[in-house]
Amino acid sequence: GCKWQSSGETLGTRIQKMLFSSCLLTVCLTWVLAKPPPDKKDRVHHNQDLSDHPHDDNQDFQYDHEAFLGKEDAKTFDQLTPEESKQRLGKIVDRIDRDGDGFVTQPELKEWIKHTQNRYIYENVNKNWKDYDKNSDGHITWTEFKNATYGFYEGEEFGDLDDKHSYRKMLARDERRFKAADKDGDMTATREEFTAFLHPEAFDYMKDIVVTETIEDIDKNGDGFVEVEEYLGDMYSPETGEPEPDWVKTERQQFLDFRDLNKDGKMDREEIGHWILPTDYDHAEVESKHLLIESDKDKDDKITKEEILDNWNMFVGSQATNYGEDLTKDHDEL
Secondary structure (H helix, E strand, C coil), rough: CCCCCCCCHHHHHHHHCCCHHHHHHHHHHHHHCCCCCCCCCHHHHHHHHCCCCCCCCCCCCCCHHHHHHHHHHHHHHCCCCHHHHHHHHHHHHHHHHHHHHCEEEEHHHHHHHHHHHCHHHHHHHHHHHHHCCCCCCCCEEEEHHHHHHHHHHHCHHHHHHHHHHHHHHHHHHHHHHHHCCCCCCCCECCHHHHHHHHHHHHCHHHHHHCCCCHHHHHHHCCCCCEHHHHHHHHHCCCCCCCCCCHHHHHHHHHHHHHHHCCCCCEHHHHHHHHHCCCCCCHHHHHHHHHHHHCCCCCCCCEEHHHHHHHHHHHHCCCHHHHHHHHHHCCHHHH
8 A cells, every 4th residue: 555645846856756766665665564654745844943952042152053054054154263254244144134224124034044944945946947947047937847847748758648647737736836936927937936836835925835735635535625534545545454553543633633623524724734834833033033132232123234243153153152162271172
C-alpha cells in the first residue's frame, strides 16, 4: 500500500522527486513495517524557530543575530571587525526601510526577518530562474513557464502518455496557482510573484490556494470537505486483513480532538487552514518587537538607522562580540 504523495509542488518538482527511487523504496518499506513513516508527507507548514540558540540576551545575542541575519550570514558577520560589521548593518537598514522615510517600523523589521529566514527559498528560485526566463527580461510569463515545463508533453508525445489526464490536471493546477501568485493579473511574474508561485506556503496572500490544493489532494469524494477516513487515507493505505497500527489510531483521535473544530465529522476550508497553516506563534512578530523595543531610545515606536547602529551588537555579530568574553583571558588560551 505504498503511494507517493505530493502537494504544493509544480510538475517539475514532482518529476524530480519521482526519480529518487531509493527514497520511494524507503517509504514503501516503512509502510510494510506499519509504523508512522518518518518521511511521509507532512502537510503542516511548520512555523520554525529563528535560531537553535537559546534566546537569552543576558548570555549573548546569538539568537538575535541568527534571527536578524539568518544562520549563514550570522557566521560571516562573526568574522568581521566591528567597523566592517557596522558598515554592512547600515546597508541592511537601508534595505529594511522599504518606504525610505528614514525610519524602520516593526512591520518592516518583521518582513525583513521573514525574508532572511526564507532565504533558502529565494536562493532556490534564483538558481532556477534562468531555466524559465528564456528572454532574460527579468520576468517569467506563464507561456515561458508552461513551455519549459510542459512543452514536451503538449506535443505529439502528449497523446501517447498513459496518464495524460494527470498531466493535464497538473497543467491546469499550475496555471491556477500562477494566476493566484500574479498580483496584477498580467500573467507575467516578477521574481517575488514567481517565488510565491513555487512556494505558496510562505506567502499570506497564497493561503487560499494552498488550502484548495490540499482539499483536492485529499478529498476523494469531491464534496469539498475532508472526512476522517480521507484524512487518514492521505497517510496510510491498509493492507487487506492488516490490523490498524497504533499511530493511525492516534491520528484518528487527533482528527476528532483537534482538526474537526466544530465537531461535524469533517474538516471545512477554515479548519483545513488552521491545520496546515497554523498561526499559533509568530516568531518573526515576537523578535521584531523585541529588537525594536530594545533599540527605540525615544520610545516613538520606530527606530532610526542611528538607533540601530547604536545597538549594533544586538543585531549583528563581529569578532568583538563573538570573542569579547575571552579578551580578558590569557592570550595563550585564545
